[in-house]
Amino acid sequence: MRNFIVVGHKATTTPNFSLEDIPGTSGRLDILCRAVTAAFVISHGIRKDVCVFLVLLGGEVPKTIRLVGETLRHLNPDERTTAALLKKALAVPATPQWALSTSGIFVRTGGLAEVLADLLDAKLIYLREDGADIRGFDESGLSGEAAFILGDHTGMTPEEEALIEQAGARVVSLGSTSLHADHCIVLLNWFLDTKVFMQG
Amino acid sequence: MRNFIVVGHKATTTPNFSLEDIPGTSGRLDILCRAVTAAFVISHGIRKDVCVFLVLLGGEVPKTIRLVGETLRHLNPDERTTAALLKKALAVPATPQWALSTSGIFVRTGGLAEVLADLLDAKLIYLREDGADIRGFDESGLSGEAAFILGDHTGMTPEEEALIEQAGARVVSLGSTSLHADHCIVLLNWFLDTKVFMQG
Numbered sequence: 001m002r003n004f005i006v007v008g009h010k011a012t013t014t015p016n017f018s019l020e021d022i023p024g025t026s027g028r029l030d031i032l033c034r035a036v037t038a039a040f041v042i043s044h045g046i047r048k049d050v051c052v053f054l055v056l057l058g059g060e061v062p063k064t065i066r067l068v069g070e071t072l073r074h075l076n077p078d079e080r081t082t083a084a085l086l087k088k089a090l091a092v093p094a095t096p097q098w099a100l101s102t103s104g105i106f107v108r109t110g111g112l113a114e115v116l117a118d119l120l121d122a123k124l125i126y127l128r129e130d131g132a133d134i135r136g137f138d139e140s141g142l143s144g145e146a147a148f149i150l151g152d153h154t155g156m157t158p159e160e161e162a163l164i165e166q167a168g169a170r171v172v173s174l175g176s177t178s179l180h181a182d183h184c185i186v187l188l189n190w191f192l193d194t195k196v197f198m199q200g
Numbered sequence: 201m202r203n204f205i206v207v208g209h210k211a212t213t214t215p216n217f218s219l220e221d222i223p224g225t226s227g228r229l230d231i232l233c234r235a236v237t238a239a240f241v242i243s244h245g246i247r248k249d250v251c252v253f254l255v256l257l258g259g260e261v262p263k264t265i266r267l268v269g270e271t272l273r274h275l276n277p278d279e280r281t282t283a284a285l286l287k288k289a290l291a292v293p294a295t296p297q298w299a300l301s302t303s304g305i306f307v308r309t310g311g312l313a314e315v316l317a318d319l320l321d322a323k324l325i326y327l328r329e330d331g332a333d334i335r336g337f338d339e340s341g342l343s344g345e346a347a348f349i350l351g352d353h354t355g356m357t358p359e360e361e362a363l364i365e366q367a368g369a370r371v372v373s374l375g376s377t378s379l380h381a382d383h384c385i386v387l388l389n390w391f392l393d394t395k396v397f398m399q400g
Contacts, residue, residue, distance in 0.1 A: 030278045043378035078223045078230045079279040175394045178243035186386040194375045
């Protein structure tokens with residue numbers, strides 16, 4: 001299973017945003033929409049072996065939306081459709097337990113610490129420009145249950161970095177060019193598809 | 201310079217589509233919008249050394265929109281903003297000569313044959329799943345003036361494939377998983393950034 005964790009530091013936790021201006025009204029939920037598409041969408045299909053955690057920190061109480069490829073429905077490649085699915089999920093009353101929104105989409109209260117606690121058994125990889133080159137990894141380093149942690153346009157806070165370090169994540173880089181989270185996910189999926197890192 | 205040519209077989213050539221339903225009203229111009237973002241957008245910036253040709257074949261007369269990184273303005277990472285820029289370009293009266301729309305965005309009549317004629321001196325690479333593995337290329341094969349040709353969700357027609365072959369393009373593959381055009385462009389930019397193909 002490939003898990004992608006994306007932290008939206010200003011991302012709204014309510015459905016009160018406009019699909020006509022997602023970047024301007026949702027705390028940049030558009031970044032997370034594109035991350036979802038990058039994680040799941042291939043030509044004529046959805047990746048079944050992917051799970052995405054969107055950590056939304058732009059409200060009074062953090063919320064997390066989880067999307068599970070195995071049962072995910074209604075996901076189209078365009079940004080607005082994804083935003084509409086997230087809007088529905090944010091209208092579901094959230095508690096510390098996962099509640100189902102539409103098929104394959106779940107929501108709960110809680111933030112990054114809770115997601116990391118869920119993924120105790122996964123190999124945690126934190127993407128940062130100054131990390132170790134991903135091409136240096138052997139296959140065992142990235143196969144199996146892997147979880148990739150990515151920030152949004154604001155980067156991680158020192159507190160989040162401490163949490164990630166305590167969870168035992170390795171810090172890995174995709175190169176010196178600073179890329180958007182969705183583009184990093186495209187590259188990670190390709191690495192896992194082709195196992196190119198075996199040749200690094 | 202990195203050139204990306206994306207053919208939208210059903211993409212509208214008029215501005216008469218709705219920004220509230222881009223996939224449903226524009227002949228899948230959303231695919232081309234995402235290709236534009238993948239080609240240009242990096243964290244906190246635009247790639248200056250990129251040029252994108254969008255070949256729009258969904259109207260009575262083919263049109264091509266050209267986006268030039270060096271002078272491109274107003275491009276945001278979200279899909280709707282890009283669609284709005286393309287909408288403006290499609291409202292400009294088009295002739296066989298390039299006409300300026302907003303900064304860095306040009307439009308003319310003509311399709312794939314005309315774009316290939318513009319790029320006579322570039323190394324042409326046609327992306328197709330059954331092509332030669334991109335990791336087998338040495339640096340000289342992809343550096344310099346390169347032009348990558350990508351299809352949309354419908355694939356190329358036999359006539360287009362013949363044009364591309366006559367132009368001398370090499371057929372290259374990014375792997376056996378069939379990916380969307382924008383995801384291919386993310387990978388190609390990364391290859392060119394990191395020169396990983398030198399290790400293939």
